[in-house]
Structure formats: structure tokens, C-alpha cells
Amino acid sequence: MNLGNYLLYRLSTALTVLFGASALSFGLVFLTPGDPAETILDQREDTHPTPEAVEAFREAEGLNDPIPIQYVDWVVGISNGDLGESYYSSQSVTTLLVEHAPTTIELALASMVVALCIAVPAGIVSAVHRGDRIDIGSQLAALIGVSMPNFWLGYLLIIVFSLYLGLFPVSGSGSLSQLVLPAVTLGSGMAAIITRLVRTAMLDELESEYVTAARAKGLRERLVLYKHVLRNALIPVITIVGLQFGFVLNGALVVEVVFQRPGLGMLLVDSIFARNYPVVQGIVLLTAVIFVVTNLLVDLSYYRLDPRIRLGGTNS
Amino acid sequence: MIVATLSVTATLGPVVVPYDPTATNVGPQIQSPTLAHPLGTDQLGRDVLSRVVHGARYSLGIALLVTGIRVVLGTIVGLAAGYAGGWIDEALMRLVDIQLAFPGLVLALVVAGILGPSLRNVMIALAVVGWATYARIVRGTVLSAKEREYVAAGRLFGAPRWRIARRHLLPSVMNPVMVIGTLNIGTVVLATAGLSFIGLGAQPPTPEWGTMLAGGRHYLRTAWWLVNVPGIAIALTVLGFNLLGDGLRDALDPHLQTRVEEV
Numbered sequence: 261m262n263l264g265n266y267l268l269y270r271l272s273t274a275l276t277v278l279f280g281a282s283a284l285s286f287g288l289v290f291l292t293p294g295d296p297a298e299t300i301l302d303q304r305e306d307t308h309p310t311p312e313a314v315e316a317f318r319e320a321e322g323l324n325d326p327i328p329i330q331y332v333d334w335v336v337g338i339s340n341g342d343l344g345e346s347y348y349s350s351q352s353v354t355t356l357l358v359e360h361a362p363t364t365i366e367l368a369l370a371s372m373v374v375a376l377c378i379a380v381p382a383g384i385v386s387a388v389h390r391g392d393r394i395d396i397g398s399q400l401a402a403l404i405g406v407s408m409p410n411f412w413l414g415y416l417l418i419i420v421f422s423l424y425l426g427l428f429p430v431s432g433s434g435s436l437s438q439l440v441l442p443a444v445t446l447g448s449g450m451a452a453i454i455t456r457l458v459r460t461a462m463l464d465e466l467e468s469e470y471v472t473a474a475r476a477k478g479l480r481e482r483l484v485l486y487k488h489v490l491r492n493a494l495i496p497v498i499t500i501v502g503l504q505f506g507f508v509l510n511g512a513l514v515v516e517v518v519f520q521r522p523g524l525g526m527l528l529v530d531s532i533f534a535r536n537y538p539v540v541q542g543i544v545l546l547t548a549v550i551f552v553v554t555n556l557l558v559d560l561s562y563y564r565l566d567p568r569i570r571l572g573g574t575n576s
Numbered sequence: 577m578i579v580a581t582l583s584v585t586a587t588l589g590p591v592v593v594p595y596d597p598t599a600t601n602v603g604p605q606i607q608s609p610t611l612a613h614p615l616g617t618d619q620l621g622r623d624v625l626s627r628v629v630h631g632a633r634y635s636l637g638i639a640l641l642v643t644g645i646r647v648v649l650g651t652i653v654g655l656a657a658g659y660a661g662g663w664i665d666e667a668l669m670r671l672v673d674i675q676l677a678f679p680g681l682v683l684a685l686v687v688a689g690i691l692g693p694s695l696r697n698v699m700i701a702l703a704v705v706g707w708a709t710y711a712r713i714v715r716g717t718v719l720s721a722k723e724r725e726y727v728a729a730g731r732l733f734g735a736p737r738w739r740i741a742r743r744h745l746l747p748s749v750m751n752p753v754m755v756i757g758t759l760n761i762g763t764v765v766l767a768t769a770g771l772s773f774i775g776l777g778a779q780p781p782t783p784e785w786g787t788m789l790a791g792g793r794h795y796l797r798t799a800w801w802l803v804n805v806p807g808i809a810i811a812l813t814v815l816g817f818n819l820l821g822d823g824l825r826d827a828l829d830p831h832l833q834t835r836v837e838e839v
Contacts, residue, residue, distance in 0.1 A: 273670075273673065276670055277674050277677050278677075280670065280673075280677075281674055281677045284674060288686055288690055291687065291690045291691055293691065403815065404811070404815065406762075406814075406818060407811050407812075407818055408807075408811045408814075409766050409769055409786075409789075409807065409810045409811065409814070411769075411770060411773050411789065412803065412806075412810065412811065415789075415793060415804075415807070416803075416807070423796060507679055509679045509682055510679040510680065510681035513685060513774070514681075514773065517773075517774060518793075528682070528685065528686075529685070532689030532690070532776075544678070544686055547678060547679055547682050548677045548678050551678065552677050555677075
């Protein structure tokens with residue numbers, strides 16, 4: 261497949277998925293048991309609403325239109341950058357998302373850095389010393405890292421580093437010192453997954469013939485490792501790291517609650533409890549878009565890095 | 577080992593422990609571990625050991641049930657897609673793509689939140705967001721198994737399609753599904769506890785691990801055991817299933833590339 265066709269193919273599947281995802285983001289709200297308008301008003305005003313109030317709310321929010329019409333209205337709005345308004349304040353959902361996103365992006369990037377700083381060296385050392393004590397140790401550490409719930413790890417770090425040692429603040433966001441603990445919490449879980457990946461990828465590469473050839477011609481081991489093996493081994497690693505970027509939102513949900521960081525995760529949790537559906541729909545759609553775009557980018561980087569795809573391998 | 581201990585704990589534990597997990601003031605409030613209360617008591621004077629042991633029942637029960645539903649749903653969809661091919665395959669796989677376009681926990685949170693906070697709704701939410709991975713794996717396995725001679729032979733002898741699917745294709749997908757399923761149980765335990773921690777799952781006073789952890793977070797300075805006991809319980813459970821899954825993979829299907837999903 262040449263680049264043009266491949267791009268076209270990937271873009272068309274991505275668009276199909278986005279269409280489905282938008283319908284799903286929108287439709288989820290209709291799972292509400294009972295009448296959404298009544299439930300929302302009930303929660304907002306704290307008293308049972310009068311039938312007139314419910315009717316007025318429905319009319320104002322366009323909930324009386326047939327669902328397909330509501331969906332079309334919503335999509336048309338999105339194409340103008342309008343995701344609707346919060347039920348609780350007159351703020352637009354777009355503004356809310358833009359306000360909360362930087363906190364989450366900051367956390368995501370910082371934890372990726374933490375993860376890579378731990379995982380790449382650990383994976384390399386593990387692979388080079390395969391079967392040694394150091395390898396077993398690092399694999400065990402990785403296994404524990406995957407198994408630890410990040411909300412517990414977060415509190416553990418708070419207890420040790422904030423309450424006893426007083427090194428970092430317990431919660432909040434904005435300064436670098438407030439970023440350290442959340443980033444370590446989120447990053448160490450990812451590091452565990454990436455370490456295993458780097459190790460396996462390195463081992464696969466170390467067994468291939470070009471390594472023997474490189475060694476046979478007397479290339480220094482360090483050069484073999486870093487110039488040849490690491491470079492090839494990083495291809496699958498990039499994919500997973502890319503996918504992890506979407507998954508960061510999963511972790512951010514919980515980590516932001518633990519550290520009281522006002523990011524998208526926290527906003528989603530608050531909006532869910534408040535039944536602030538326009539905000540929920542907006543965040544869900546945004547995560548799906550981020551996910552689809554990262555997937556697309558990962559596939560395209562694969563295309564660049566791995567010539568086999570260029571020669572017409574199927575993409576499943 | 578860990579899994580075996582856990583299963584015994586979950587089945588027999590509640591009978592053995594000395595206190596009712598929801599009874600308040602069985603001891604003094606917030607007392608650090610003593611002989612009478614080996615894991616201390618919480619802010620309402622409840623025995624933490626009794627609570628954590630009862631919690632094993634919730635966590636294991638939910639994880640097994642949710643994983644079971646995911647496996648069944650995913651296997652049916654994967655078998656149908658892989659075996660039928662054509663537009664059915666195309667449509668089902670797009671559905672899988674759409675499902676996988678969301679980070680699992682985010683979607684589960686939204687579904688559970690909209691249905692309303694309860695343990696049952698968390699289970700529904702986790703079950704419907706997790707089947708797609710299985711469908712993909714099963715479909716892949718079926719596609720390669722379909723080309724085998726024994727399937728062609730079956731078809732040649734005029735065996736009905738459902739019979740070929742059940743007798744010849746289903747067994748070939750059992751191994752990968754079992755391995756992924758075991759590894760998945762750990763992640764379901766994590767997700768259930770996470771959602772309960774956020775406040776969507778089990779409601780107090782249910783002795784569920786995530787709920788317990790959430791209850792203990794206001795006492796970090798005075799009562800370290802309140803968050804750490806359920807935390808350790810969750811971590812050990814997940815570790816146990818991960819070890820079991822790794823072992824199964826080595827034994828059954830060493831070439832299987834397992835990607836540990838987050839949810």
C-alpha cells in the first residue's frame with residue numbers, strides 16, 4: 261500500500277469510528293432511569309420540581325425534540341465549536357474543557373516522562389542481564405507496579421512524602437512541587453507495563469541475525485545495543501506508549517480525585533454526580549477524539565518506522 | 577497460591593472472623609492494631625479485619641462474574657465475525673473499534689454514573705465496556721483456525737455451520753481466552769475498587785475494598801491502616817491473578833502476545 265492509499269484507508273476507518281463514538285457519547289445520557297429533565301432539576305434545586313418547571317426546562321434545553329434531531333443539533337453545534345452549556349452555570353462546555361484540560365495534559369506529560377525514565381533503562385538492563393538476579397528483581401518490581409491500585413499508591417506517597425517528610429504538598433495543582441507526587445503515582449504504573457515491553461522487544465531483537473553479524477564484525481557491544489537493537493526494539497514500544505497516552509485519562513480520573521487536581525478527570529467525576537450531562541457528553545467525546553487521533557498517529561508512525569507495512573501488509 | 581488463599585478467604589473467611597463487618601462500635605473508634613482487633617478499627621469503631629475479609633467476597637465475586645460476561649459476549653461476537661466473514665464481520669468489527677475508541681474506565685464511569693451509583697450498575701458498566709478485546713482475539717484465532725484442514729474436512733462432510741463453530745473453532749480459542757481472562761480478572765478488581773473509591777460502586781457501609789479506602793482517606797495522618805489495609809488487599813489480589821495469568825500463558829500459549837489493558 262502506498263502512503264496515499266494507506267492514509268485514505270486509515271482516515272476513513274477513523275472517521276467511521278468517530279461517528280459511532282459521537283453517537284455513543286450523545287446517546288449514553290438516555291440511559292438515565294426515569295425522566296432526565298426531572299432528575300436533573302431535582303438535583304439542581306434540591307426540591308421536587310413542579311411539572312411546569314420540568315416542561316420549561318425541557319423546552320429550554322431542546323429535550324422535547326425527537327432524539328435524532330437533538331443529535332443532529334448537537335453535532336452541528338460541535339462543528340461550530342459549541343458543545344452546549346453547563347446545566348449549572350452559564351459557562352459553555354467548551355470553556356470548561358479548555359479551562360480544565362491544561363492540568364490533565366500537564367499530568368499526562370509529566371507521568372509519561374516519569375514512566376519512560378524508569379522503564380527504558382530498566383527494560384534494557386533486564387534484557388541484557390536476562391535471567392540474572394537484577395532481571396528477576398526488575399520483573400518482580402514491574403509486576404507489583406501493574407498490580408498496585410494507583411489510588412492506594414497515591415495515598416501511600418502522600419503519607420510518606422507529604423505528611424511524614426513534608427517534602428511535597430498534599431493536593432492541588434499549579435506548581436511543580438504539586439505535580440511530582442501525582443506524576444509519580446500515574447507514571448509508575450505505566451512504567452511497569454513499558455518495562456516489560458522494552459525487555460521483550462530487546463530480547464527479540466538480540467536474537468536476530470543482524471546482531472550476531474554486527475558482533476562478528478567486531479562492533480563494540482555498546483554500539484550494537486544502542487545503535488541497532490534499541491532502535492528496532494523501540495518500534496513496538498512506541499505503539500504502546502502512544503496508546504497509553506489515551507489510557508492516561510483512565511488513570512487521571514482517579515489520580516486527580518486523590519490529589520484534588522482540578523483537571524478533566526475531576527470535572528468528569530463532578531459532572532457525573534451532578535448529572536451535568538452536556539459536560540459529560542463533551543468530555544466523553546473529547547476522550548474518544550484523543551484516543552482515535554493517537555491511534556491514527558501511532559499507526560502512521562508505524563508506517564514510517566516499519567517498512568513491512570509499506571509493502572502491503574494488512575492492518576488489523 | 578495467592579489466588580487459592582483468596583478463594584478460601586472469600587468462602588470461609590466471613591464465617592471465621594469475630595465481628596460483623598458493618599456493626600459499629602465493636603471496639604473503640606480509630607484504634608491502631610491490637611490483639612482484639614489485629615488490623616485496628618475505623619472511624620465508626622468497626623473491625624477492619626472483619627471488613628477486609630468480607631471484602632474479598634465482593635471483589636472476587638464481582639471480578640469473576642464481570643469477566644465471565646465479558647468472555648461470553650466477546651467470544652460470541654468474535655466467533656460470529658470470524659466465521660461469518662463478509663459484511664457481518666465488517667459491521668461487528670467496526671462496533672469493536674467504536675467500543676475500543678474509549679478508555680475503558682472513562683466509559684465505565686459514565687455508564688455507571690448515569691445508571692446511578694450502585695454495585696450492580698458498576699458490574700453492568702464494566703461488563704459492557706470490556707468485551708471488545710475478547711472479540712478481537714477470538715476473531716483473529718478463528719480466522720487462522722478456519723484455514724486448517726480439519727475445518728475444511730468438516731465442511732466437506734457436510735457438518736452444519738454451528739457444529740463446525742462449536743466443535744472445531746471454539747476449542748481453538750479457549751487457550752488465549754483463558755489466559756487473557758485470568759489477566760483480566762486482576763484489572764477488573766482494580767476497576768471495581770476504583771469506581772467504588774470514586775463513589776459510584778458499593779455504598780457505605782458495604783465492606784468493599786474501594787469504598788473502605790475512600791472512607792479512610794480522611795484519616796491519613798491519624799490512622800494509616802485505614803487506607804493501607806484495603807490497598808494491600810487489592811494489590812495482592814491483582815498480583816495473584818497476574819501471576820496466575822502469566823503462568824497459564826507460559827503453560828498454554830507461550831506465543832500469545834498479551835497486551836495488558838488498563839481496564
